[in-house]
Amino acid sequence: MKIAVFPGSFDPFTIGHHNIVKKGLKIFDKIIIGIGNNSNKHGLFSVEERKKMIEQVYQFDNNVEVNIFEDMTGDFCKRVGANFILRGVRNSNDFEYENNIAQINKQLFPKILTTIVFSDPEYSALSSSVVREIIKYNKDIRNFVPTLLADYYYDNIKK
Numbered sequence: 077m078k079i080a081v082f083p084g085s086f087d088p089f090t091i092g093h094h095n096i097v098k099k100g101l102k103i104f105d106k107i108i109i110g111i112g113n114n115s116n117k118h119g120l121f122s123v124e125e126r127k128k129m130i131e132q133v134y135q136f137d138n139n140v141e142v143n144i145f146e147d148m149t150g151d152f153c154k155r156v157g158a159n160f161i162l163r164g165v166r167n168s169n170d171f172e173y174e175n176n177i178a179q180i181n182k183q184l185f186p187k188i189l190t191t192i193v194f195s196d197p198e199y200s201a202l203s204s205s206v207v208r209e210i211i212k213y214n215k216d217i218r219n220f221v222p223t224l225l226a227d228y229y230y231d232n233i234k235k
């Protein structure tokens with residue numbers, strides 16, 4: 077069974093991230109979305125809120141799981157039995173960044189293979205920070221996040 081960890085901040089998870097998961101499922105049997113709990117980086121949403129929101133999206137998919145992790149991505153992969161890291165690339169900036177992390181991870185965790193999936197063009201301008209900006213100015217996030225996530229957000233988080 078091929079298991080990949082898709083690590084990130086996901087503050088919040090967007091349709092761009094969802095696009096990467098859907099493509100990843102063509103390669104892997106199971107994807108574990110890992111929300112990195114970085115204590116130095118205070119997000120808009122708590123990691124628990126992010127987890128609940130993402131869980132709504134995949135409530136009917138038993139090949140996608142959502143977890144929070146505090147340690148290094150490679151150690152998290154080992155713990156959950158994943159031999160692959162899945163990351164998304166939108167443009168050349170992402171490429172440079174992802175290439176660097178992949179090389180460091182390769183040195184630290186030689187058995188774990190980083191795989192890159194390219195974003196479809198319609199998602200390549202989208203980021204979590206764009207969604208946070210839309211929230212800040214009280215605009216509708218529905219076109220930028222998965223529908224089930226938006227439903228949960230408007231029913232349970234935005235008051």
Ligand code: ADP
Pocket residue numbers: 083084085086087090091092093095096162163164165166170194195196199200201202203204
């Ligand atoms: P991080 O803080 O680790 O970069 P993010 O939540 O911003 O976490 O992103 C997680 C992964 O998803 C990264 O590999 C990032 O490049 C990718 N990603 C983010 N937005 C998109 C998008 N719109 N299309 C494709 N990949 C994306």
